[in-house]
Amino acid sequence: MVLVLGEVQTTALRHSGGIPQGFAEAALALTAGERVRVSERPISYAVSPRTYTGVDCTIEARSGAKVRGVGTLMGRASLTGGRVLQCSVVARLEPVPGGHRRAWSHYLARLGVVETLGRTDIPGTAAAHLSADRSVSTMGMGAFCGGLVGRIQKSPVLDQQLPLRVRRTVLRWAAVVNEDAEDPKVLFTVREDGLREIKLELAAPGAIDGLLDLFEDLALHDWLLTALLSVIEQSRIGVEQPAQSVVRLRPAVDHLLHLWMPAARLDEFGQSAWKALESRPGLTRQWDASVKRIRDQMAMAAALVDRQPERAQLFR
Amino acid sequence: MLVFAASDKGGTGRSVTSCNVVYRSALAGSNVCYLDFDFGSPTAGSIFQITDAARGVRKGGLHSYLLDTNVAPTGEAKRIDVWSRSARASLRQRPPGSGKLMLFPGDEDGGEFGPDKEALRRCVHLFQALDEEFDMCLIDLSAGRSYATQLVLEATADPALRGVTARWLVFHRWTRQHIPAAGGLVYGPNGILEVGVDAGHDRERLRAAIKFVRTAVVDPDSVELSGLRPAQVAWLRDCDEDLRNLAATWQVGRSAVIGTVPLDPVLQWREQLISDDDVVARDIANSSTVEAFGELSRRLAVDDDWIGA
Structure with a gap:
């Protein structure tokens, strides 16, 4: 079993109208020297280069069991219609035997992967990630995600005028890859406080970008609604x-x-x-x-x- | 809009007036929140009558949001919906057309703290996120010169908040000790202006964004004092005149005042929200007090009253 965890935060861009593509590229340039990808059809869309942060933390399962996780979280930001900002963070959990942290070069060669040192309760970890309230987040994903939102929102190309006041929504998702699973199963839950959860079960892991696109699209439309x-x-x-x-x-x-x-x-x-x-x-x-x-x-x-x-x- | 509530001395009615102003704004349809930045004694929960947060919450309050070294809980600060969680029945029925009314409580075991870069970063993120959601965020600071005051001055000078309106209310009682104290808090050494300029604010713009609120003011002409002897009324008038001169000397005179809250017996005995019910049906509070809160909440949002800020 493989577990992929993620969080998407969605909010209105701090700008009075939709922003032109050049501005979008400037605002989303999170990593120097890497391109912001843009597309115009069927709706204007721009996505930042990937950005990473290292973690060495405790990961809790629903049962209360704890395991140490070391690795990197991957984050990216996207802008739809020059209007809606989304920041997304994702990590694939991989249990490894043995209880020792390795040199950082090992983790840097496997970006977006967090290795759990020891026995890992995969369904329990997924459940803990999804059931947490907004003040807690697995591996500090919420803090990383919120940091990205804050960084883009303060971009000097934005005029800082908010078109409407709505709370940022948080969508937490867990994708469990289980070879025994038959058809993919998806469960979407709307919780109070602008918190959403999605649990996805599938047999074969597709590309991580496909998953990210799906959950960002869901989060976008849920936010619009x-x-x-x-x-x-x-x-x-x-x-x-x-x-x-x-x-x-x-x-x-x-x-x-x-x-x-x-x-x-x-x-x-x-x-x-x-x-x-x-x-x-x-x-x-x-x-x-x-x-x-x-x-x-x-x-x-x-x-x-x-x-x-x-x-x-x-x-x- | 961010509104900061400050006072030099304790017991000025800063918290209770702020809570009432926020409540009036919510009734008028604005989405508002109240942030308890009085880390030493977070008591806003008791004014809103939130039973399990009367003296702050056990974990996840603003103090730990800003300072906790463990990143897992720092997703967002804990919030309490006053409309649904207040122990007071008349508050729990949210009137149609009213806005959100949210309390961000402090921590029970909080306390003052010193300069901290990470706390500043989190504070900026907090204000930025709340401004996306609320029409007005009122931040209640502890009395006197505190690090919390310095923190918010640094935060509002951050480029991330450059488009966000920030206004200051400095509360003082209408007495010989409180007037110079309030003036000193703003204009004196290590006062709001000095610390603000050090943090990167423009002195004149910051100054224009600071207004004073007089609390527990006794009006010599009010009906309540009609039982006083003529000599007493004359003496009160002299005192009032004296205080007005004193206020002018300390630059807290008429032009810098944004509101005056009369002395109200209800507030003297118990710090609480004054509902219309308290005035009309139960007849325990004065209508002039409610009017003062309403007027203050309206004037906070009127740009013409804050020219230059």
């Missing part, structure tokens, strides 16, 4: 005058609605995983219903615009 619902909640539909609600809905129209494009850049495996998630919990279904609600509010406000009180509010 979360942000949209929060804008809708704050617009106080039904409590305020329609015109007033529409004014409060504006950030969603300006910054969110055009970004929904599930599985746009995913390989076949990713596409099938998305398909499974669309039947339950059905992200797109909820998104479509919310978008319709916003459009209906706008249509109603437009129809009422000739009435004096609404007009005064809309154009003040």
Whole structure:
């Protein structure tokens, strides 16, 4: 059994509008001399070079058993639609016999791998990673990820104006590679506090990039939906005058609605995983219903615009 | 927007006023949070009536978020949703249209600490992340010149927070001792301005971002004092006049004041949030106190009141 653990943090870029590609490249240049990869179709997308950090830490299993882990975490940042920033961190856990740490050159030759020294409870470690709350994270993944977000958000090319205020979402995932497993199984759980967990079981480990793309895409769309619902909640539909609600809905129209494009850049495996998630919990279904609600509010406000009180509010 | 609440002396009503201002802002629809940076005695939990965090939390509070050497727990600081966790029934019913109201508690076994580069880095990350989420973050600092004050001055001077509005409220009671103390905290040696300029702030802009709040003020003309003898009222008036002159000398006069909170018996006896219910239905608190909190929370967000900052 092999275990791959990861975390994705998603937030709005600190910039008043979508940023042009040149800016995106400057903001995501985490490693000197390495290129930021960009693509324009079907949605503008830029991904930073990989960056690494060394860890030597205790890894806890759900049962409370502890094992020492030594190696490196891999991180990267991406920007979708010039608007949504995601930072992602991943490590593959490999149990090794013997209890001694080796020279760092050994670990540097195996980037993105954390060796666990001793008996490792793989399902238990996956469960502990997924069940932790936001103040704790396995191997300090959260701190590394948050550090990347902070570093990009302070980039001098950004104007520091936030288009909308939403809490960063954290998606934690664990992929268990088990030769006995039949079809890939994916389980997506929405927890409170903007915390999401995904457990994936599969028979053969694909490329790690494929996994990262899948989980980042899920995290992106989950964040879009979360942000949209929060804008809708704050617009106080039904409590305020329609015109007033529409004014409060504006950030969603300006910054969110055009970004929904599930599985746009995913390989076949990713596409099938998305398909499974669309039947339950059905992200797109909820998104479509919310978008319709916003459009209906706008249509109603437009129809009422000739009435004096609404007009005064809309154009003040 | 970040709002820092400071005072030179203890017992100025800094925490209780700050909590009430945050509460009023949330009622008005803003998403707000309260950060207990009073590491020596984190008591905001008791003002919001969070039973298991009355004197800070056992682990994962702001103190350990900033200082814990083990990186595993430093993902994020612990937060408590006041709307759902307060022991007070009238708080637990979040009114429709109100914003988020979140408390970031301190640690029970906290304490003051010295300069620390890692704490500064984490502090910057914390403010940056919270600003992405909240319309207003109120940071309650301990009384006097503390390292926490220096830490937040250094953090707000960091390029990562250059686009974030930061405003300061300095609380003082309306007395002969408190007025010079408040002036000294801002303008004096090792005061906010001096430390801020050392940290990289522009002196004039920082100065414009600092305003004073007078607390427990007795108004000689108020109805409550109608029972006083004429001689007593005359004496009060003289005192008030005296204090006004003193305030002008210490540069804490009218133009630098952003709010005045009257003396309220409820706050004297128990530090708590004053709900509309306390004023209207139970008739134990004064409506002027609630108005003062509301006015302060409104003026905090009015840019015209903070020109030059």
